Amino acid sequence: MQRQLEIDASPVVLVNVFTLDAADEAVFLQVWKDDAAFMKRQPGFISTQLHRAIGESPTYLNYAVWESTEAFRAAFTHPEFISKLSAYPSSAAASPHLFQKVGIAGICTP
Template structure:
């Protein structure tokens, strides 16, 4: 089972999923015990394949920390928070991170693109 850690205690992930906004970017930070990364990635691959089949899914990309880091970060884009919430409530989803290596943590948080004049678009 994976331990859930809020990325921002003032804005719980479950509350973010209730927002009627989109598109949204899910940045999901995982800490994986040493020597368990390949086991973790095998399970994550199955979960990612499930999410790819859900309505509103746009893309995902996993990133691994370098120099021996135990941190992995998934960046996923969804059409809306509602689409992601629906994917979480679908009976095909494994709630609570069942099967992940003991000692793993997850910190999901939703974001929107921000326009910064002359730098990036919203």
């Protein structure tokens, strides 16, 4: 992720997969909600959506759209956001990556 933050691109999509213990789901959801509210107030934020794996797997996927890597980088490295990371349950493991849309003729738009 650190190397991706150095690349100027726009727009970008953050995809972050979280795995955690089932006992930590309520805490995770509250902390994620607080983080999302912070991100929503940041310049360049467009939208976000949280998904939960079906069944008993306590795995979540966050999908967030940003105007640019620059805007996401400013929010992601903001001291207020960094200070919130310790509130996540210790069982929560995150795997964030930044993406851009890929156009495939006749299938999906660029």
